[in-house]
Amino acid sequence: MTTPVSPAEVAAANLAGRLHPSQRGKVLDVVFWILLIVGVAMVLLAVILPLTTDVFSSAKSGQSLAAMPFVVLLAVLCLFFCWRRYRDLHRPLILITGWTHDFGKASCTDEYPIGMRFQSQGIMTAERRELRAGGKTYLPSREMWALIQPNRNNTLCLLPRSKVLVNVIPS
Structure with a gap:
């Protein structure tokens, strides 16, 4: 039986630059x-x-x-x-902290430290969630997208090579 992991414990590990064992999946x-x-x-x-x-x-x-x-x-x-x-x-996480701007349907630029955009084309097309931070574009999962709070400071915890967003911590 596994014990539930507290979000504070996961956030502390991520802010230290490493993955928490519960995030290996x-x-x-x-x-x-x-x-x-x-x-x-x-x-x-x-x-x-x-x-x-x-x-x-x-x-x-x-x-x-x-x-x-x-x-x-x-x-x-x-x-x-x-x-x-x-x-x-085993690689250290990249932490990007800054103001998160919601661009809506417009394309993301590097004007803000973190930019987000949600695009839904039509009935039969897939939704597209984009996150622009540190000069790179990331495609977060729905779970991670729900954690991002626009128009405030957030800290993104990213894997450098595979471009996976592992955690979002409101600052």
């Missing part, structure tokens, strides 16, 4: 696990399939071997992105 999310499974499956396919079948001795070995560079490239790419995401667990 934001870095190692569903995309990470899918990429890891695909990468491992491709490695197994690239290693085990040639060893267990007669791919090298059959007349059609050229067709099977022609797919090998694709399988290896896919495995390397998947595992590389997983490795980058895993390394983000």
Whole structure:
């Protein structure tokens, strides 16, 4: 049974520049696990399939071997992105504090330290939530978007490489 984590404890860890253990799921999310499974499956396919079948001795070995560079490239790419995401667990967080301006539907500029924009095109199109801070644009989740309070000072806790917003602390 896990004990609930207090928001003050999470905020204290984030303001110290590190992830709280309860926030690891934001870095190692569903995309990470899918990429890891695909990468491992491709490695197994690239290693085990040639060893267990007669791919090298059959007349059609050229067709099977022609797919090998694709399988290896896919495995390397998947595992590389997983490795980058895993390394983000140990990197210090970027903290950006400043006035948060709501641009509405207009495009975000660097006029304010933190700019936010919500855009809903129409009935069948997806909503787009943009956050502009520190010269970069972030696409926060709905959960993080709900924590941002416009027209006041906020502190954003961001992962530097993967551009994931992990916490918003009203200042």
